[in-house]
Amino acid sequence: DVKVTQSSRYLVKRTGEKVFLECVQDMDHENMFWYRQDPGLGLRLIYFSYDVKMKEKGDIPEGYSVSREKKERFSLILESASTNQTSMYLCASSDSYSNQPQHFGDGTRLSIL
């Protein structure tokens, strides 16, 4: 089974802080994704990576950056946290063969005070 592990289930930070969310997958997947999920808005793609050190912006990249130094690890960085970044953050990974599904971690519920 695919295992995607997010470092924290719940996280509380203050506005202006730099926040790191970590995600690790154990299936040697090339593709990794970061989403946020808000009520009524569904899943929105923030960034994705298709290889080490490669990244592409998703639909809502503003205020976020990412890092992928190793294949198994994909980090999401909130450069200066703001209250409107309070959300559920979900990491996912998928194989690079066409038409493969994504597999999700347990999510991090982030509150910015």
Next chain:
Amino acid sequence: QKEVEQNSGPLSVPEGAIASLNCTYSDRVSQSFFWYRQYSGKSPELIMSIYSNGDKEDGRFTAQLNKASQYVSLLIRDSQPSDSATYLCAVNEGYGGATNKLIFGTGTLLAVQP
């Protein structure tokens, strides 16, 4: 803007009934289609994949795909209270390819009444 549309619900069905969840998508060239189940406060869990027109059955779940109508559905037979969750429809973006980007619907909330 490529879209995946789902009725937000809630869809309420009695225990033992068939629940029918529907999804339409706008990108005519999409090749792969997925259903995820998401319990409240949890992350999405893949339950079905379908790639060809017709039906695909897995236990109590049947996925149906009609590419001409750009329509995907999920049937849950003998619905149980434990099936109560939000069901997300996801469609691959474009012709597919190595990145496997998906477009997600906002989900349908299913409530199975004991």
